[in-house]
Amino acid sequence: MTKRHLEGEAVRAGGFASPRTFSSIMSRMAGLLGLFVLLALSSPAFLRSQNLINVLRQASLLTILSCGMTLVILTGGIDLSVGAVATLSSCMTANLFRVGQPGSSVLLGVATALLVGALCGLVNGLMVAKVKLPPFIATFGMMQVARGCSLLLIGGNIIYGFRRDFRFLGAGVIGGIPVPIMIAAAVVGVIWFISRKTVFGRSVYATGANKRAAMLSGVHVDRALVQVYVLNGVIAAFTGLLYVARLNAAEPGFGDQLQLQAIAATVMGGAAMTGGRGDVTGTAVGALIMMMIINGMNLNGISSLWQQALTGAIIICAVLAENLSQRRK
Amino acid sequence: MQCPYLVQLKGICKSFPGVRALNNVDFDLKPGEVHVLIGENGAGKSTLMKILSGNYMQDSGEIILGGKAVTMDSPKKAEESGISIIHQEFNLVPQLTVEQNIFLGHEPRCKMKLFPNRAVSRSDAGKLLERVGLDVGLDERVEDLGVAQKQLVELAKALSLDARVLIMDEPTAALSSREIESLFGIIRQLTGEGVGIIYISHRLGEVHEIGDRVTVLRDGQGVGTMNVADVVLDELVRMMVGRDLSEMFVRSRVPAESGRKIVLKAERLCVDGLLDDISLEVREGEIVGLAGLVGSGRTEFAKAVFGVLPVSDGHIELFGERVTRSNPRNLIRMGVGLVPEDRKDEGIIQILSVQENITMASLGRLFPSGIVKSSIERRTTQKYVDMLRIMTDSLGKQVCFLSGGNQQKVVVGKWLCSELRLIIFDEPTRGVDVGAKAEIHRIMDDLVRQGVSILMISSDLPEVLGMSDRIYVVRSGRTVREFARDEASQEEIIRHAMGGESCAS
Ligand SMILES: Nc1ncnc2c1ncn2[C@@H]1O[C@H](COP(=O)(O)OP(=O)(O)OP(=O)(O)O)[C@@H](O)[C@H]1O
Ligand SMILES: [Mg+2]
Numbered sequence: 001m002t003k004r005h006l007e008g009e010a011v012r013a014g015g016f017a018s019p020r021t022f023s024s025i026m027s028r029m030a031g032l033l034g035l036f037v038l039l040a041l042s043s044p045a046f047l048r049s050q051n052l053i054n055v056l057r058q059a060s061l062l063t064i065l066s067c068g069m070t071l072v073i074l075t076g077g078i079d080l081s082v083g084a085v086a087t088l089s090s091c092m093t094a095n096l097f098r099v100g101q102p103g104s105s106v107l108l109g110v111a112t113a114l115l116v117g118a119l120c121g122l123v124n125g126l127m128v129a130k131v132k133l134p135p136f137i138a139t140f141g142m143m144q145v146a147r148g149c150s151l152l153l154i155g156g157n158i159i160y161g162f163r164r165d166f167r168f169l170g171a172g173v174i175g176g177i178p179v180p181i182m183i184a185a186a187v188v189g190v191i192w193f194i195s196r197k198t199v200f201g202r203s204v205y206a207t208g209a210n211k212r213a214a215m216l217s218g219v220h221v222d223r224a225l226v227q228v229y230v231l232n233g234v235i236a237a238f239t240g241l242l243y244v245a246r247l248n249a250a251e252p253g254f255g256d257q258l259q260l261q262a263i264a265a266t267v268m269g270g271a272a273m274t275g276g277r278g279d280v281t282g283t284a285v286g287a288l289i290m291m292m293i294i295n296g297m298n299l300n301g302i303s304s305l306w307q308q309a310l311t312g313a314i315i316i317c318a319v320l321a322e323n324l325s326q327r328r329k
Numbered sequence: 330m331q332c333p334y335l336v337q338l339k340g341i342c343k344s345f346p347g348v349r350a351l352n353n354v355d356f357d358l359k360p361g362e363v364h365v366l367i368g369e370n371g372a373g374k375s376t377l378m379k380i381l382s383g384n385y386m387q388d389s390g391e392i393i394l395g396g397k398a399v400t401m402d403s404p405k406k407a408e409e410s411g412i413s414i415i416h417q418e419f420n421l422v423p424q425l426t427v428e429q430n431i432f433l434g435h436e437p438r439c440k441m442k443l444f445p446n447r448a449v450s451r452s453d454a455g456k457l458l459e460r461v462g463l464d465v466g467l468d469e470r471v472e473d474l475g476v477a478q479k480q481l482v483e484l485a486k487a488l489s490l491d492a493r494v495l496i497m498d499e500p501t502a503a504l505s506s507r508e509i510e511s512l513f514g515i516i517r518q519l520t521g522e523g524v525g526i527i528y529i530s531h532r533l534g535e536v537h538e539i540g541d542r543v544t545v546l547r548d549g550q551g552v553g554t555m556n557v558a559d560v561v562l563d564e565l566v567r568m569m570v571g572r573d574l575s576e577m578f579v580r581s582r583v584p585a586e587s588g589r590k591i592v593l594k595a596e597r598l599c600v601d602g603l604l605d606d607i608s609l610e611v612r613e614g615e616i617v618g619l620a621g622l623v624g625s626g627r628t629e630f631a632k633a634v635f636g637v638l639p640v641s642d643g644h645i646e647l648f649g650e651r652v653t654r655s656n657p658r659n660l661i662r663m664g665v666g667l668v669p670e671d672r673k674d675e676g677i678i679q680i681l682s683v684q685e686n687i688t689m690a691s692l693g694r695l696f697p698s699g700i701v702k703s704s705i706e707r708r709t710t711q712k713y714v715d716m717l718r719i720m721t722d723s724l725g726k727q728v729c730f731l732s733g734g735n736q737q738k739v740v741v742g743k744w745l746c747s748e749l750r751l752i753i754f755d756e757p758t759r760g761v762d763v764g765a766k767a768e769i770h771r772i773m774d775d776l777v778r779q780g781v782s783i784l785m786i787s788s789d790l791p792e793v794l795g796m797s798d799r800i801y802v803v804r805s806g807r808t809v810r811e812f813a814r815d816e817a818s819q820e821e822i823i824r825h826a827m828g829g830e831s832c833a834s
Contacts (some may be wrong), residue, residue: 199692199699207691210678216637217690217743218661251373276680 060184068235077135083258084146086110086240121233125226170245210274332396341390347722368546369736383407413492426519578770597643618797639796664750679729715744
């Protein structure tokens, strides 16, 4: 009709949900690059390939865990139980099947862990979707239950000494590249595909952005919620296994801080806690930024006492900057 | 020297990424006048008003209040300068009560300024509600109100500020004639007190009824400002769209064949506290209008059919089968859709894109494998963007950045996209301009020709009369009268909708 109404091919449509998501990912990339240059300048050791691979390796497990957290946060929820679930499932596997013992089945052990994770996620999902508990409460409860179970299961003991083929998952190297980095890349790819290219992923975004409108458009909101929490539980359990494989030890308590780190990485990656906004690629960048900051502080000899405080402050500043830039018109 | 203008806007320009929303626009307002602002969807009306009310900063141009240039850098500043605005997309906090919303940000305080003065705010809020003619409890939560009621709460909120300049962005889009009457009463009273009012509307009849001067915007530019007395309606339309336009779509009627299948049948349908006794039927290829006052239960009926409100008594039959447990998902699968009245909370998903919104209700049909194919999705969306002439610079634009009327078109597009057999339209043309309204009416006509059935709820009586094959009038949760299309008249419908005097049906 009017000249301002664009016809046919003239209308742009990106693969990204919106130009804004795209630009926010770009700004995060720029942040990553800036940080990279800063660290390279501050310490010559940073650029050594061994160090770079180290950073990636450290970021990989956090990245995997944060991918699940991103889905949950996209629905407008939160999952405080992932650290505890990671611990519980891996302790259970370590204890019951003695992955370390010769003759036991690695496959069976891994399957058990994932099943435990899925079950915890299912309970979380049902509590949120059907019982309508606030996600914070439901998953807080799950966190405590899972922690308690881990302690009941193996007490204060540490189980160590696992089979080589199992440890390969966390500590192996193929062609100079650590296996966890490859796994993380694969997980990011898969979750990106699920969230951006499937009907299920669309339901996740829609549910988080406007639950009521989504429901009225025929989106199966409850089912999407349950599926997301289950998937997140499985991812948590899987991450737990990778930790055990890397450390060659399972102990209750190793995952106590994990959920907070995952939430921080997701938010640093540009996801909104209110739901519907964010992207796993952003989250991966967020996890990388966090690990680079820690690495940079190590290289520059900043004491670990200061590190925690500084990391916290940096996270707050990053999110604040993001919010301010969103508000400016 | 006294400045004759309350407000002068000079050479206002504003661009958003990808769009030039305003280009060198002048506008002014004198005390005691109603200055009407009209233009097509996306012409820039709301943007201009958001600049005046401090929600956006202009890229260039001046805002002059009472002769002094000011920078309007926040809504608070505008409020302090005596400018208050009723936003097109309401600005209410759904979880708060009516009273809390009215006084949000300027609660009456006790002497020490520490605590809110509950007694004063209560009685003031009560008076305001009475003044705008809204009959709801002060403690009712805003999320439980209908769109028209939210509109009146917005009005009460704006009035509570005692502003000298009052901006009304499409205040009547969701109101029925009774509320509009009382709104006009309030406007006349305010102008009598010297308040200046900027009034935006797509109901062009209102220009002559309430306006003193009128300014037309087209594609972000001012086309002209005139005294209302000097222009006729056709000329306004021509200025708005840049060409002649027959204002209304007229349905070409085909005589109804008898014995067409009944698609929707409601029998003595009740919903606790909201509906008692709605009985009606919709046949294949028919447009049935549902008329009534705001709050009469039309929207609630639509929601009950769509499985959102629980039916407490009576029953619903769809396509000849009795519906027992219904929810939106099942109904969509059966071929039933509801274009909801409340587009902001129930229609669109604001932070998702035009594309994601339009295909939202059709994902299962378009992608049975569960994998979204971008090319198909884009092509499908493009079809509806073209059909409804949705003005957006990209399919990936977030819907909340579209103009109000274009958001409404997205909601309509979503339901057209899902290829249904029965569509319930609740205020389908709320906020869309004359041209687009005729276009939507033409599409509805096409649909019924193809055998789709339509149940249309509208507060716009000419729309109901012009489009419907049959009309039911609803009053206090009951269907009180059925009209065939040639029996119905505006007066008759209003009389039955209001009830009261000699209502022999
Ligand atoms: N925040 C924003 N970001 C990007 N574009 C915007 C934004 N706000 C408005 N626009 C664009 O500016 C143009 C003018 O919009 P505006 O809301 O002023 O129209 P309007 O005249 O009020 O239309 P309507 O009658 O539909 O309400 C539209 O093309 C719209 O898409
Ligand atoms: Mg507008």
